[in-house]
Amino acid sequence: MERLNLKKYLSKKAKEINTALKQFLPKDNSIISQSMRYSVLIGGKRLRPIFVILAAELFGTKSKNVMPAACALEYVHTYSLVHDDLPAMDNDDLRRGMPTNHKKFGEATAIMCGDALLTEAFNLVTKSKSKAEYIVQAVQVLSTYSGFSGMIAGQAEDTLETGVWSQQSKAFLDKRLKFIQIKKTAALIIASLKIGAVLAGADKKSIKALEVYGLNTGIAFQIVDDILDVYADKKLLGKKGSDIDNDKLTVLLLYGKDLAQKKAQQHVAKAKKAISIFGQEAEIFHLLADYIINRSY
Numbered sequence: 001m002e003r004l005n006l007k008k009y010l011s012k013k014a015k016e017i018n019t020a021l022k023q024f025l026p027k028d029n030s031i032i033s034q035s036m037r038y039s040v041l042i043g044g045k046r047l048r049p050i051f052v053i054l055a056a057e058l059f060g061t062k063s064k065n066v067m068p069a070a071c072a073l074e075y076v077h078t079y080s081l082v083h084d085d086l087p088a089m090d091n092d093d094l095r096r097g098m099p100t101n102h103k104k105f106g107e108a109t110a111i112m113c114g115d116a117l118l119t120e121a122f123n124l125v126t127k128s129k130s131k132a133e134y135i136v137q138a139v140q141v142l143s144t145y146s147g148f149s150g151m152i153a154g155q156a157e158d159t160l161e162t163g164v165w166s167q168q169s170k171a172f173l174d175k176r177l178k179f180i181q182i183k184k185t186a187a188l189i190i191a192s193l194k195i196g197a198v199l200a201g202a203d204k205k206s207i208k209a210l211e212v213y214g215l216n217t218g219i220a221f222q223i224v225d226d227i228l229d230v231y232a233d234k235k236l237l238g239k240k241g242s243d244i245d246n247d248k249l250t251v252l253l254l255y256g257k258d259l260a261q262k263k264a265q266q267h268v269a270k271a272k273k274a275i276s277i278f279g280q281e282a283e284i285f286h287l288l289a290d291y292i293i294n295r296s297y
Helices: 003-024 031-040 047-058 063-084 101-105 107-125 132-146 151-158 170-199 204-231 251-294
Strands: none
Touching: 003 047, 003 063, 003 251, 031 063, 031 101, 031 107, 047 063, 047 170, 047 204, 047 251, 063 107, 063 132, 063 151, 063 170, 101 107, 107 132, 132 151, 132 170, 151 170, 170 204, 170 251, 204 251
16 A cells, blocks of 8 residues: 555545444434534544454454444544543533534533443444454453553543642653553554454454554554644644643653654554564554654644
8 A cells, every 4th residue: 555545545444434433323313312423423533443444454354344343442432532521621612623512512411422422332342243252352352441441540640630740750750651641542542453353353463463553553642642732733633722731741741842752753663563563464554653643633
């Protein structure tokens, strides 16, 4: 796959995923259904479901067979954003240039919207076309990486203001920051790759390689997010304010922009090395790793 085709590839896959999301989302006129459809269909890169599909295709499974699981990852990602925007957390008014869910539907509805998306995500995974034992494994992966020891652990740590760490050493802060990067962001990327691979019946060595790839691309993704949060055009980001404004622990706070960019590049290099065992089949993964650190929003 040539580098110039990546944008078209991502656009094509995003359209396929959006079509599937529209089919899976509830269609009644209840406030919860409206709220779910609003936040899921408001936009997004669809990287996590794309990773599910890519991992499955790597082992010969068609995208349509894992599309329910791919959409499940977008459900979980969207739920995390809906809750992340709430007044008790980041208190954001905009998401992707549109009013956040709680601004449009109210705080109570936003909370229930997130609850519904998370619950329905597990139901969606079971609709994938795979062996029953693989589906069970996929559900286990999703619960592990999205639960209290995964994404929730990272979000909980991320809610602590930097003042909490004011008396700690830089080494300690770096350790806590890495924890947030891994749990808050990398966890769902790892889950996406592992779920696609598991549903396709991949071997343990291959799944481990994808896990290392997901870990490092996920950390790089969060580093770039921290940089864009401060330096990118807010109109492109579709949001106001920044994590620094909210007194959060970020890579910029500890290392500054130049070193942060260098760290992102180092993690991308590690990701590419891990995925190299797949040879030419891994080219799209290499391109996606580069896309992650070179994006402008």
